[in-house]
Amino acid sequence: MNSEKVKNYIINWLASYLEASKTKxxxxxxxxxxxxxxxxxxxxHTGQKLLCVEMPIxxxxxxxxxxKKHIAWLKDNFSNVSSVETNLTAVFDGFSKVVEHSENxxxxxxxLANTRARLRMTTLYHYAQINSYLVLGTGNKVEDFGVGxxxxxxxxxxxxxxxADLVKTEVxxxxxxxxxxxxxxxxxxxxxxxxxxxxxxxxIGASYPELEWAMRISExxxxxxxxxxxxxxxxxxxxxxxxxxxxxxxxPIPVCEIPQEFK
Numbered sequence: 001m002n003s004e005k006v007k008n009y010i011i012n013w014l015a016s017y018l019e020a021s022k023t024k025x026x027x028x029x030x031x032x033x034x035x036x037x038x039x040x041x042x043x044x045h046t047g048q049k050l051l052c053v054e055m056p057i058x059x060x061x062x063x064x065x066x067x068k069k070h071i072a073w074l075k076d077n078f079s080n081v082s083s084v085e086t087n088l089t090a091v092f093d094g095f096s097k098v099v100e101h102s103e104n105x106x107x108x109x110x111x112l113a114n115t116r117a118r119l120r121m122t123t124l125y126h127y128a129q130i131n132s133y134l135v136l137g138t139g140n141k142v143e144d145f146g147v148g149x150x151x152x153x154x155x156x157x158x159x160x161x162x163x164a165d166l167v168k169t170e171v172x173x174x175x176x177x178x179x180x181x182x183x184x185x186x187x188x189x190x191x192x193x194x195x196x197x198x199x200x201x202x203x204i205g206a207s208y209p210e211l212e213w214a215m216r217i218s219e220x221x222x223x224x225x226x227x228x229x230x231x232x233x234x235x236x237x238x239x240x241x242x243x244x245x246x247x248x249x250x251x252p253i254p255v256c257e258i259p260q261e262f263k
Contacts, residue, residue, distance in 0.1 A: 025049030032066030117154025148246025168208035214239035
């Protein structure tokens with residue numbers, strides 16, 4: 001990948017999209033991870049207004065620290081960047097107290113993890129509405145179109161997706177090109193929805209380079225499964241299973257079309 005050309009292409013794409021939309025700037029949630037760091041840096045390079053929002057919910061301190069350092073770096077280098085912290089911990093705790101809970105602790109925990117992402121989406125759209133901004137998505141290609149590793153109507157609820165055609169290794173290459181702080185470049189990817197240090201690989205069972213390999217293989221017309229190592233078989237099964245069960249995230253919402261003669 002030609003990182004410099006990709007960087008400039010996305011910056012120009014963002015600027016053109018904003019101009020055509022007749023809106024006034026961008027808003028993005030900053031998590032302390034590489035995807036939001038790269039996306040926000042690209043948006044900052046447009047010279048247009050960029051609001052970075054911190055939205056901690058019982059957040060691991062290392063993630064909070066990286067997010068704050070990245071925002072400070074952006075503001076030191078770009079005069080068009082502003083920031084706001086909206087701590088959603090009390091909102092999340094209040095929500096958790098008033099809803100019913102499942103006896104299945106695993107499902108209950110997962111539901112509340114996704115609730116975190118949906119509260120953050122709601123917060124970003126609040127700031128977008130009052131400022132006439134667009135909400136920037138931070139999903140990459142493997143997450144958005146490979147394994148569906150995002151929350152529907154959470155971090156999947158955005159106005160535009162600047163890096164969704166880049167796999168994770170390409171996002172890391174852009175991070176280097178953009179000179180994103182080393183703490184973020186060196187951090188293991190995590191969705192930050194659990195309040196601890198578990199990584200994406202811990203949750204998925206495969207690394208992003210492995211998932212990228214599986215995604216490329218899955219696009220081939222004829223797959224020689226006999227050539228796979230034991231680990232490759234495991235990874236391909238993980239990828240295929242997640243790609244299948246998460247199609248509801250990747251496909252348009254089904255519409256029940258009523259026959260004309262019934263109307």
